[in-house]
Amino acid sequence: MASRPSPRSSPPGSDQVPAPHGSGLLRRLPWLDRALLVILGRPRRRLGWLLPLVLLLVVCFADWNTSGDFRVLSWLVVVPVMAAALCPVGTTALFAVAAVAAYAVIDQAWDHQYRAGLPDFILVSMGGLLAIAAAWLRRRGERRSLSVRNVADTTRATVxxxxxxxxxxxxxxxxxxxxxxxxxxxxxxxxxxxxxxxxxxxxxxxxxxxxxxxxxxxxxxxxxxxxxxxxxxxxxxxxxxxxxxxxxxxxxxxxxxxxxxxxxxxxxxxxxxxxxxxxxxxxxxxxxxxxxxxxxxxxxxxxxxxxxxxxxxxxxxxxxxxxxxxxxxxxxxxxxxxxxxxxxxxxxxxxxxxxxxxxxxxxxxxxxxxxxxxxxxxxxxxxxxxxxxxxxxxxxxxxxxxxxxxPPAPGEVQPLVSLARWTEISSTATALPGRQGSAEPPG
Known part of the structure; x- marks a missing residue:
């Protein structure tokens, strides 16, 4: 059985021509659109966790290797926020927990006079909870948007x-x-x-x-x-x-x-x-x-x-x-x-x-x-x-x-569907009970 053609590789002479996703800059630079699809967004979120992970490691490394007068550990609150914009709810929750855990471990490793303390710990914890809620709202909005988009595509495909x-x-x-x-x-x-x-x-x-x-x-x-x-x-x-x-x-x-x-x-x-x-x-x-x-x-x-x-x-x-x-x-x-x-x-x-x-x-x-x-x-x-x-x-x-x-195939002299066959289809389709004298309904 012949396989169905992929919508991304329609053959010459076919009906549908793939169009670039997105708009504006992405339509002019299809390679950038494909890169963003792979790294950030639908339909493939496989690498969306990389940016929050890199930020988590950078903040931890920077705080560990700077002096006590310059603490950046509270910046960990940005990690779950970034994950909320790029990752599913479960992945966002993992980053929120990882940010809180990293804060607790690294902050306790400093001498008492250099610790950021409880206020920043509460900030990172509350930021993680809010990020989880934001991720849940974003995913719900995406599902609704996808549903509306499917309805629009179905409507247009029907017409x-x-x-x-x-x-x-x-x-x-x-x-x-x-x-x-x-x-x-x-x-x-x-x-x-x-x-x-x-x-x-x-x-x-x-x-x-x-x-x-x-x-x-x-x-x-x-x-x-x-x-x-x-x-x-x-x-x-x-x-x-x-x-x-x-x-x-x-x-x-x-x-x-x-x-x-x-x-x-x-x-x-x-x-x-x-x-x-x-x-x-x-x-x-x-x-x-x-x-x-x-x-x-x-x-x-x-x-x-x-x-x-x-x-x-x-x-x-x-x-x-x-x-x-x-x-x-x-x-x-x-x-x-x-x-x-x-x-x-x-x-x-x-x-x-x-x-x-x-x-x-x-x-x-x-x-x-x-x-x-x-x-x-x-x-x-x-x-x-x-x-x-x-x-x-x-x-x-x-x-x-x-x-x-x-172009006609070599040796082809007959139409693809003969006139006699079309006439047969037409007469069969219009010869309905009670309407034999009309080729189509009035009005």
């Missing part, structure tokens, strides 16, 4: 489903960087949906943050997955998503939510079925940053498909421009489409300059012409250059998504 490599005949990779490393939730969303008429891909960004934005993203993804499979016309898929956004707005206004007028930008892609001649992609852009086509020959911006208003604002457009008409773009077999949310293009450095995504892509391709062959390497290159530009400080949630047609 943004994992995708298998080469799903629907596409190679893809993504990376998501939340502006708030603790919240880990935002309105960025993406998905790939194979269908009998081609493979559809989606990247979008809901206005706002928090659970409200996640709920809107979940609604849009659900509509995309159903309409993207059942509808042969990409125009209808876009219109269904527009209707879903309007229904969500009416619901939030009826509930009295403050953010009842949310909108979402999105890019909707339609690739030809696996095994077909290909050479193109149909694009509908709902007010989102246009995608880039990246290859060894260079980078080109697909800005011809821009111009529509975001989802939820279609009523503001003239009646003649409300139809979600797709634009067909020529796409070479060696080109990879790169899509990003505005967290990339609006990322600023300390001087306020925006991240030059186009220039960064051209520089990356110039350094490594084969970069576009792997979506995995492409999104990592964009991530690293963007984080260097902003010195690891993100102002907005950021998603980088790369997708390309999978």
């Amino acid at each position: 943004i489903r994992p995708l298998p490599p080469s799903w629907g005949g596409l190679l893809h990779a993504h990376i998501y960087l939340p502006a708030d490393a603790e919240a880990r939730l935002g309105g960025d969303f993406y998905d790939i949906q194979p269908s009998p008429w081609g493979t559809r891909a989606l990247l979008g960004d809901v206005q706002g943050k928090g659970l409200g934005a996640v709920a809107v993203a979940a609604n849009l993804l659900g509509t995309f997955r159903e309409a993207g499979f059942h509808q042969p016309d990409l125009r209808v898929v876009g219109e269904r998503m527009e209707v879903r956004m309007e229904r969500n707005r009416l619901y939030e206004q009826a509930m009295g939510y403050k953010d009842g007028d949310r909108f979402a930008t999105a890019v909707l892609l339609d690739f030809p079925p696996p095994g077909s001649a290909g050479g193109y992609v149909d694009v509908i852009n709902f007010g989102h940053d246009p995608p880039f086509a990246v290859s060894a020959r260079g980078v080109r911006l697909l800005d011809a498909c821009s111009g529509r208003l975001p989802l939820g604002l279609n009523e503001l457009a003239p009646a003649s421009e409300r139809a979600a008409a797709p634009h067909r773009i020529r796409l070479e077999g060696d080109e990879t489409l790169l899509l990003t949310t505005d967290g990339v293009t609006e990322a600023r450095d300390r001087a306020g300059a925006f991240f030059p995504l186009a220039e960064a892509l051209e520089a990356a391709v110039a350094e490594d012409p084969q970069l576009a062959e792997s979506p995995y390497r492409l999104v990592r290159a964009v991530r690293d250059r963007m984080l260097r530009h902003v010195y690891g400080r993100l102002q907005d949630d950021t998603t980088i998504f790369a997708v390309r047609m999978a």
Whole structure:
């Protein structure tokens, strides 16, 4: 049986790209982050006891080797305090006991006139007790924080489903960087949906943050997955998503939510079925940053498909421009489409300059012409250059998504899943009792 891939070593073409832990300096220096994880913090606290132990030995050695006029033994109170910040409760208690014992032994070894005496002994003892209580409170807070973090991760994994490599005949990779490393939730969303008429891909960004934005993203993804499979016309898929956004707005206004007028930008892609001649992609852009086509020959911006208003604002457009008409773009077999949310293009450095995504892509391709062959390497290159530009400080949630047609295997002429099989799946899924005349439920 093949072993499951480690999340730290995802293969090229896979869905998840590991991101650096932490924020700020740690995102720019992954080696420092790994060192701190080993020495100080979760998930490995194996060496967290070293610093309190070194401090204990240094204080004892210094007090033993100085004169009676300069006593530092009372500094032992810092030992359990440091342990409380780095170690579990049991280890903190051991250091508290060790500090009290070391104080008693070393202080008694001095002549009577040089002893620190009972007041400092009480200080070290009370410091140890308070350190134990602090360690217990810290561990309880960490457990609560971990529980909240697991809930956030589960919520996001439920909305943004994992995708298998080469799903629907596409190679893809993504990376998501939340502006708030603790919240880990935002309105960025993406998905790939194979269908009998081609493979559809989606990247979008809901206005706002928090659970409200996640709920809107979940609604849009659900509509995309159903309409993207059942509808042969990409125009209808876009219109269904527009209707879903309007229904969500009416619901939030009826509930009295403050953010009842949310909108979402999105890019909707339609690739030809696996095994077909290909050479193109149909694009509908709902007010989102246009995608880039990246290859060894260079980078080109697909800005011809821009111009529509975001989802939820279609009523503001003239009646003649409300139809979600797709634009067909020529796409070479060696080109990879790169899509990003505005967290990339609006990322600023300390001087306020925006991240030059186009220039960064051209520089990356110039350094490594084969970069576009792997979506995995492409999104990592964009991530690293963007984080260097902003010195690891993100102002907005950021998603980088790369997708390309999978090269056919030698001698392969049939699609990965035949059209007949898709038709069979579609007819079986929709032929429900009492609904034989409807391909999908109304509304």
